[in-house]
Amino acid sequence: MKLGVNIDHIATLRQVRYMSDIDAHNAEPDLLAAAETCVRAGAAGITVHLREDRRHIQDADVFRLREGLKTKLNLEMGNSPAILAIALKVRPDEVCLVPENRAEVTTEGGLNVAGQQEALRPTVDALRNAGIRVSMFIEPERGQIAASHALGAEMVELHTGAFANSEDGAQLAALVRLREAAEQAHGLGVQVNAGHGINYTNIARIRTLPHVVELNIGHSIVCRAISVGLERAVREMVAAMQQ
Numbered sequence: 001m002k003l004g005v006n007i008d009h010i011a012t013l014r015q016v017r018y019m020s021d022i023d024a025h026n027a028e029p030d031l032l033a034a035a036e037t038c039v040r041a042g043a044a045g046i047t048v049h050l051r052e053d054r055r056h057i058q059d060a061d062v063f064r065l066r067e068g069l070k071t072k073l074n075l076e077m078g079n080s081p082a083i084l085a086i087a088l089k090v091r092p093d094e095v096c097l098v099p100e101n102r103a104e105v106t107t108e109g110g111l112n113v114a115g116q117q118e119a120l121r122p123t124v125d126a127l128r129n130a131g132i133r134v135s136m137f138i139e140p141e142r143g144q145i146a147a148s149h150a151l152g153a154e155m156v157e158l159h160t161g162a163f164a165n166s167e168d169g170a171q172l173a174a175l176v177r178l179r180e181a182a183e184q185a186h187g188l189g190v191q192v193n194a195g196h197g198i199n200y201t202n203i204a205r206i207r208t209l210p211h212v213v214e215l216n217i218g219h220s221i222v223c224r225a226i227s228v229g230l231e232r233a234v235r236e237m238v239a240a241m242q243q
């Protein structure tokens with residue numbers, strides 16, 4: 001299992017103070033420096049979500065990360081023509097298509113791929129034609145996996161939010177759904193990733209999932225970094241994934 005660190009929250013911290021001038025000489029934290037720290041600590045990739053409302057990551061961040069990062073860049077985005085145009089200019093290694101709703105605090109559910117195949121097809125085709133690997137952030141449901149595969153997505157990212165937000169028996173039931181989804185996707189030849197709400201505790205269950213190639217984790221790592229620093233927070237998560 002590899003770790004992709006989602007650094008959106010690091011941009012959030014910068015926006016709180018420097019929203020009006022992210023290029024100010026004293027603007028901090030520096031996103032590229034933070035991304036490099038994550039990589040030094042064992043992250044296999046960096047993930048950012050360029051939201052339509054630009055509440056954290058800005059266009060310039062994505063270009064700068066693409067330019068400066070020595071590792072894989074995964075861009076999360078909603079299916080919007082304006083963001084697609086930016087993605088095609090930036091050419092990240094991977095794009096993960098996510099649902100986006102302006103009022104949400106974070107991505108709340110999986111993308112309904114089965115319900116909007118025709119709207120997604122041109123976006124998936126454009127990305128793939130540009131040599132960008134495509135992932136779909138979906139609920140662990142059979143129909144969503146089949147639809148992602150039918151559209152030509154190389155990967156799915158299974159939404160672990162329902163698992164993370166439930167406890168005890170309900171969490172185990174959610175884990176079973178994730179396991180079945182991972183088996184199905186793997187059987188179709190689709191790479192299995194997972195993410196959302198994974199932390200230093202529930203990783204013990206997540207790491208029992210079969211076929212998972214990459215986990216995307218943001219919130220919990222950035223929170224831990226407040227106490228122990230970013231490098232150690234990433235190292236601890238990498239170690240917890242590999243135990």
Ligand code: PXP
Pocket residue numbers: 006008049076096098106107137157194195196197198216217218219220
């Ligand atoms: N994967 C996707 C597709 C997401 O939208 C998010 C949240 O931005 C994450 C992973 C990371 O979730 P968390 O911040 O809860 O670790």
